[in-house]
Amino acid sequence: MSSGPLYRDPWAKREAWRKSPIFANKAMFRNIFPGFAWGVGAFAAYVIYDDFIAKKPAGGHH
Template identity: 45%
Template sequence: MSTHKANLTGFSPRKLAAAAGQPAKDPWARNEAWRYSGPFTRGNRFRGAFPGFGIAVVAFAGYMVYEQVFLTSAHDTHGAAAEHH
């Protein structure tokens, strides 16, 4: 026995979709166009999501460079010569 059930109504959604095809013109295309243009594009929506993030990254990187260059001491080494604790 097969697991395929007989279609009692004869209706097939796949045949209906194939017969209908694609519409010649989307009637709502003009009404939906504003979502994908101007200030609502994907890039513009996320541009203001994290205000000040770029400045914070530059400031943090600058501080890390400052700390590595000016704030390291000879006592902070963890080599074999520094066995005292």
């Protein structure tokens, strides 16, 4: 006798996508905001440039 299950699930192929690592909770939360890290980095670079490097007008209200 075989040690496998006694029945064969006819829907197993159609349900296999649910066990794919792409649909795991960790992968879903990691890819919720795909460009967020690049956006935060670009914004931080802009703020640093604007505050420290860019020329400010001399003698005026800002």
